[in-house]
Amino acid sequence: MILGLIASAGGGVERRLRPELAEPAVARGWTLAVTLTPTAARWLAATGELAKLQSLTDLPVRSEPRMPGQPKPYPMPSAFVFAPATANSVAKLALGIADSQALTAACEAVGARVPMVVRPQAGDAQRGHPAFAGHVKALREAGVLVSDEPPEVGWEPMLDLLEGP
Numbered sequence: 694m695i696l697g698l699i700a701s702a703g704g705g706v707e708r709r710l711r712p713e714l715a716e717p718a719v720a721r722g723w724t725l726a727v728t729l730t731p732t733a734a735r736w737l738a739a740t741g742e743l744a745k746l747q748s749l750t751d752l753p754v755r756s757e758p759r760m761p762g763q764p765k766p767y768p769m770p771s772a773f774v775f776a777p778a779t780a781n782s783v784a785k786l787a788l789g790i791a792d793s794q795a796l797t798a799a800c801e802a803v804g805a806r807v808p809m810v811v812r813p814q815a816g817d818a819q820r821g822h823p824a825f826a827g828h829v830k831a832l833r834e835a836g837v838l839v840s841d842e843p844p845e846v847g848w849e850p851m852l853d854l855l856e857g858p
């Protein structure tokens with residue numbers, strides 16, 4: 694089964710995404726479909742992580758939308774994890790703003806009610822924005838599992854939330 698793994702430009706994504714989510718998901722039998730926001734893709738490319746992520750899956754690691762004549766590279770994944778989700782990406786997902794391949798995939802998944810776990814990663818100032826709490830509430834009301842834990846809490850347990858008991 695395909696797991697959509699979406700990541701945005703939260704601090705530490707370049708260190709944590711592969712060991713805490715991508716490799717454990719592969720070990721559990723998932724086929725990875727990784728999609729990065731443009732900024733996250735730049736960070737991961739700069740540290741050599743993009744190539745390491747690509748080596749874990751036959752499906753293309755994406756950050757750019759396809760051209761109109763190109764076919765979709767894979768069908769809708771069975772489930773999604775969006776981690777880390779910056780305040781910016783949480784806001785866009787809650788509002789349905791699909792202005793990148795990552796948010797396009799994530800917004801479609803929410804709309805199609807595909808199971809999704811989101812790990813917001815935002816500091817006090819970002820959480821203090823008057824719209825932040827409403828965005829989290831909107832996602833929960835849409836059926837998204839929002840795993841709003843402090844940054845030190847590991848990411849792999851999010852896979853348990855998707856896979857159930």
Ligand SMILES: Cc1cc2nc3c(=O)[nH]c(=O)nc-3n(C[C@H](O)[C@H](O)[C@H](O)COP(=O)(O)O)c2cc1C
Pocket residue numbers: 700701702703704705730731732733778779780781782814815816819
């Ligand atoms: C080193 C660094 C760490 C950052 N960490 C966070 C973070 O943890 N959470 C957050 O909401 N924004 C963080 N930001 C700001 C986001 O990267 C910025 O808002 C960006 O536009 C998010 O884009 P994206 O959601 O499309 O990836 C960080 C920026 C830098 C430079």
